[in-house]
Structures are given as structure tokens and as C-alpha cells.
Amino acid sequence: MTHSLHRRGSAESLQNDYVILATPAVGFNQEGSKEKLLKMLDIIYELGPTNIGSYECGTIYSGATFEQIKEKLSGVPRVRCSFADKAKVREFVRRVKELDMGLSITISGLIDEVEDMARELEIRPHSVNLSLNIWGKTGDLPSEEALEFLTMCGHGMVSRHLVERLIGQVKAGKRTPRQAAILVAQPCVCGIYNVERAEKLFQKYVPA
Amino acid sequence: MILIDQEKCTGCGDCLAYCSVGAIKVKNRKAGVDPHRCTDCYVCVRNKACPQDAMTPSSLEAFIDEFCHVISDPTVTTAETGVPGRGTEESKTNDVTGRVKKGEVGFAIDMGRPGVGCYLRDVEKVARAVCAAGLKLEPGHVSPIGKLMTNLETGEFLPGIGDKYFLSIIIEGKTPTSNMGGVIQALQRVEKEIDTVFSLGLVLRVDEEGRSAAIAELPKYGLPVPTRGKVNVGLGRPLVTD
Numbered sequence: 001m002t003h004s005l006h007r008r009g010s011a012e013s014l015q016n017d018y019v020i021l022a023t024p025a026v027g028f029n030q031e032g033s034k035e036k037l038l039k040m041l042d043i044i045y046e047l048g049p050t051n052i053g054s055y056e057c058g059t060i061y062s063g064a065t066f067e068q069i070k071e072k073l074s075g076v077p078r079v080r081c082s083f084a085d086k087a088k089v090r091e092f093v094r095r096v097k098e099l100d101m102g103l104s105i106t107i108s109g110l111i112d113e114v115e116d117m118a119r120e121l122e123i124r125p126h127s128v129n130l131s132l133n134i135w136g137k138t139g140d141l142p143s144e145e146a147l148e149f150l151t152m153c154g155h156g157m158v159s160r161h162l163v164e165r166l167i168g169q170v171k172a173g174k175r176t177p178r179q180a181a182i183l184v185a186q187p188c189v190c191g192i193y194n195v196e197r198a199e200k201l202f203q204k205y206v207p208a
Numbered sequence: 209m210i211l212i213d214q215e216k217c218t219g220c221g222d223c224l225a226y227c228s229v230g231a232i233k234v235k236n237r238k239a240g241v242d243p244h245r246c247t248d249c250y251v252c253v254r255n256k257a258c259p260q261d262a263m264t265p266s267s268l269e270a271f272i273d274e275f276c277h278v279i280s281d282p283t284v285t286t287a288e289t290g291v292p293g294r295g296t297e298e299s300k301t302n303d304v305t306g307r308v309k310k311g312e313v314g315f316a317i318d319m320g321r322p323g324v325g326c327y328l329r330d331v332e333k334v335a336r337a338v339c340a341a342g343l344k345l346e347p348g349h350v351s352p353i354g355k356l357m358t359n360l361e362t363g364e365f366l367p368g369i370g371d372k373y374f375l376s377i378i379i380e381g382k383t384p385t386s387n388m389g390g391v392i393q394a395l396q397r398v399e400k401e402i403d404t405v406f407s408l409g410l411v412l413r414v415d416e417e418g419r420s421a422a423i424a425e426l427p428k429y430g431l432p433v434p435t436r437g438k439v440n441v442g443l444g445r446p447l448v449t450d
Contacts, residue, residue, distance in 0.1 A: 007436065019438075025304040029445065102446075114441075126414070131434050141323065142322070147323070156280075160323050
């Protein structure tokens, strides 16, 4: 479960950055899971995610509508989305627990906060996946400023060049942080790119 | 690889921003793709990076080129594992599959990531190092990288593919908790020998309180206790309890 794991940034900027992954296990409980995931999509939509998408048609920021995301859910269905509000994540998990759908749910975020949420909901976490930083020839990495943006796409679809170009455009006053946030999120196909967080990160570059 | 119609290309350079591995260059006012660098992720095509619509994917003939495309393009489902994204569920479904059980530590070594990319020769170097340290790799029907190996016990790769460049690929395996330090130390040695980066993830089963004793061991190896992670909240059924 690494694809939303290695997000970088200060604790403050990661505070309201949650990813939810609902995943039927191939060969275990995938059969018949599509209807359950459609129900989860409805719950997510009602709560208001900062992004949502699907491998089949992209995200709400790359041109897909919520209806298309539902219609094109495949025979290997997955739900991926991001939230910028802990209360919404908590409510999603509460409702999914109540419906007892039996599908694996993972929440990516600050561990203490996710664990607090689990305690409040009387849920016992099963496993944890920890990010232990970047190793190897780290001198080749993009700048830490660029990493804050590009690690929000766990499939590596966002390039450092796009981030640098957009930061330059925001600095020059040619784009607003919101416009830049939408553009930087578009290459992400699954919907875990947190556009609200990206917008806040771009705010740093607005000329005084 | 991606082909650029030289008649249509105006050399504007807009496409450069969409390539995560820097495979596109503009020379003499025409864009071109380095065939040895392109990973066939198709980000440029999907995002209509070319205002002249000059970019198209070429057909992929060789096994390794097709494999690279499937791993790099998350919209494609990996045939062997039946999983989209990067072809592996890793431990997203650990509560149901039980890939990592109590008393074990799972390692997910995300080669080339973030934003660098990697040659398979470096991936093999890391795979061999962790195998020698006792990491048991996941088989190819669970983790796609296994399809590139001739020996899962040693981490040996198929011959002749070391120069293939990937956007990223995950080495996945597990070891008894008692050997976690051995694998970490092997990674601390081999990280100095590779020409790329990797992001390291650990997968741990937790107790009823959401804790794992292995976390407290990390500072022994110079590693900070992480504040960010992914929690499998245990709502999958049937639930694996061991």
C-alpha cells in the first residue's frame, strides 16, 4: 500500500491530508464488490472529497464527472479519494463500518490522528504501513518544494518540471494558486491528489 | 515509446512538463523522445501535452517494454496479478489476504521514487542485497516484479534487461520481525551503491491497541519513528487474525 504513503511536507501541511482506499482483494472478496463500492462512492460524494477518480476515466479535475466515475467502475473496482477534513473521513469510516461491507479500507494520514479516529469508532486497526523516508542517491531528487507537490501522486504521474513551471507562473502572477492546483492534479488518474493542500502550498509563491 | 510527429511539432516545449523522467528534449525547435528513457507511462498523451496533437504511443513488441508500460501506466491492469495501478495490492488488503502476519515485517522498497526513475540493474542490486539478508520476496502472481526474476530466493533478474529504465517498481517481501534489522542494515549498505533512490515502506501487523513492538526498534538503526503512514483499519472480511 505504498502509493499514497510517501507524501512529504511539514506536519502542519500534512495535517489535513487524508487518502481513503477501498480495495476488494483479488481472489478473496472481489466478486460482488462492485455494488458495495458504488455505495461507498455515494457516501464519499455526499461528504465532499477534495478529489476523487478512477483508473478507468480519470478524476473530477481531469474531466471525469462523478456519474462517469460510477458508470465506468470496472470488474476490478477500486475507490480512491482524498479528503482535507478529518471529520469527513471519520464519518465515512463510521458509515462503512455500520454497513459492514467487508471490504478493506486503508486511511493514509498522520498515524496518531488515524489511530485516534479508530479508537473513537471502536475499530481495531489490522496493519500499519510506515513511510521510512527516501534512500540512495538523494542528490538527484527534485527540490523539497517540488517533492511536496509531486509525492501527492503516488503513481509518479506528476513531473518536477510541471511543478516548477506552475510555481514560476504563480510567482509571476500568471496563475492563481487554485488554477495551478487544478493543473498539477490533472496527471493523477486515481483521485488521491489533494487539490486543497496543493492550493495552500501554491499560496506560498503568490507575490506580495 | 512515444512518437512525435516532426511535421506537426512546433518545438513549443509544452510537452516537457508532462514527462516525469525527462525523456523529452527539444533540439533545433523540434521535440524528440529518448527511447531508452521513455517508460511508456502515457502521461503526455493522456494529458494532451501537445497542443498540435503530435504525440502517439508506438506499438510495444518486446516483453520488457510491454511490462514497463503496464507497470508505469496505472490505468492498465497487470494480467498476472489482476490488479490495476502498479499491479500489486501490497498490503492494502492485508486484513483479508494475510500477506504480512504477526511476527513478520513486510518491506516495500519503492525503487526510483520519487521523481527519479531507475534502471533495472540498480533494482536487481537492491533485490539481491535484501534477499541475501533474508527477505523472502513475493511471487510474480502477487507482486509483478517477480516476473522479472529467475530466482526469487536470490533476487536474480532475467538476463539482458538491466539497462531498461522504469518510472518506479516495487520490491516486496517479508521477514521475521527478529530479522528486521538485518534487512535494514543491508539496505543501508546497498543504498550507497546505486545510481537512484528508493522510498522505503514497512508493513507491520499491529496489536489490539494499534501498536507494534517493531516500531520502537527503528531508532536502533538510526531511523526516526515515522509520523505518517497508512492504516488498514481492519474492516475487510473474512478477517485474518494471525
